[in-house]
Amino acid sequence: MTRLIETLQEVSAGYDALFVDLWGCVHNGRTPFPAAVMALQRYRANGGIVILVTNAPRHRESVAAQLDRIGVARDCWDSIATSGDSARAAMYRGVVGEKVFYIGEPSDHSFFDPIQIVEDPVAIERVPLDQAEGIVCTGPFDPHADPANLRPQFLYAKQKGLKLLCANPDIVVDRGESREWCAGALAALYMDMGGESLYFGKPHPPIYDLARRRLRQIAQVPDDRILCIGDGIETDIRGAMGEGLDSLFITGGLSALETGTHYQPDPTMLTAFLNKAQAAPDFAIGFLR
Template identity: 55%
Template sequence: MTRIIDALSGIAPNYDVLFCDLWGCVHNGISAYPAAVEALRAFRQGGGQVCLMTNAPRPSARVIEGFGRLGIPEDCWDAIVTSGDAAQDALFAGAVGRRVWHLGPEKDDGFFDVPAEWQNAPAIKRVELEDAEGIVCTGPFDEDTETPEDYRGRLMIARQKGLKLLCANPDIVVDVGERRIYCAGAIAEFYQELGGTSLYFGKPHPPIYDLARRRLNLWDGARVLVIGDGIRTDIAGGVGEGIDSLFITGGLAAEHMGDDVDKPDPVLLEQWLAGQGLDPTFSIGRLR
């Protein structure tokens, strides 16, 4: 049974490191949550390390560029890893070939920036679907209006060609303020339903956790806590890695937790978690 806590500070002394989700935990796509920022800052001041871990399909440098706009200060985190970072490694290693069709918006073009460690690798060329050896999916072309179903025809062609789809963001949906949009994970899941093959590198899959450990130079025995609002990404990833987890109930699952987003109803929470088949170590309404 998950334990509902009032604040991160109540359990912070038990951990050395936080693997903390961004969207839905630290910000809502428009601005940072002040209480979450203060909670992370206090953890660091107490001697802990914070790795921001996001399924954003862009390299971490591109994500950091947006922190000023969101109001996320430098003193509340030590490192950041993105699904884009982990997926980039796979792309430049040739996981889906060198000629790829990019299914995603222009804002994700940074995914194709060549990392320093891959400067000598053969070039990746973006081509039309009919000429592609594989697919790189960073999300819908128009996230405001499109759903996975809009890509049925093109994905059926891709499946017939035997193309693998590299998913740069395993999230299914994300909330931008009060608006919910589909992510690359929804398209990758749909492609699998159509009989295609999708490859994943962000949460809950191991590559992103391995990358986080390397960037923090974590030592054996470091006590890590995963924080996130995605039950199938953040919490499932923590369970898969054998790491304790703190579930933010006021994010993606808020509508199932009662009327007060800051205080999940214990009965509703337990019922909902039972239906998910996952039991986070701790739960809290909002990160604070």
């Protein structure tokens, strides 16, 4: 039974570390949520550790720089684990070959920056699709365009037997008031067409392995003392359930309409939503505060 809470403080004493989603929980892609930042600052001031666990398709230094640009205070987090770093490690180990067709926006080109955590990384070359050994996807070319526009390229890639490395399993994200497609939508389309997609962000295990490594660099914390916080029922909550970790569902993010969330979710709508999703977060709250 999911417990509806008013503030993080109601339950935070039971946990030594938080795995916190970013987009929709701490910021909206443009500005931080002050109450969320203050809640994390308060938690850290009481000795807690905050690991930001994000499906951003970039390395953690790039994400940290973005947080600085939009004004998320540095003292509300300790370390960052990104799906980008998890996927980059796999790419530089050669899981989709050395010659790759890249799908994504120029702002995510840092995905191809040199990597230090892989011994003897392969030399990655971006090439046209007809020369590619695999596909790397950090997101759509145009986040507002219908993913189905890529069907012709995906049909060709499937016929060649190319694997698609998905650096962000999110389907959509809300940037301010605008909803955008993410790499997960393209990876799902490719799989629906019979292709093979490889995932490295939430809810899949590799990013949780990375988050635990980041946490161990600070302190040894058992799984039953870790709380996962996020607004993605199919990413943050499904991932936490798969890892056997407790979770706090932020209902006012991606699922605000479905859960009737204004300040807090409508309890009846929340129950119906969770039942339909077959998800059971330990706690729920309208917004992180």
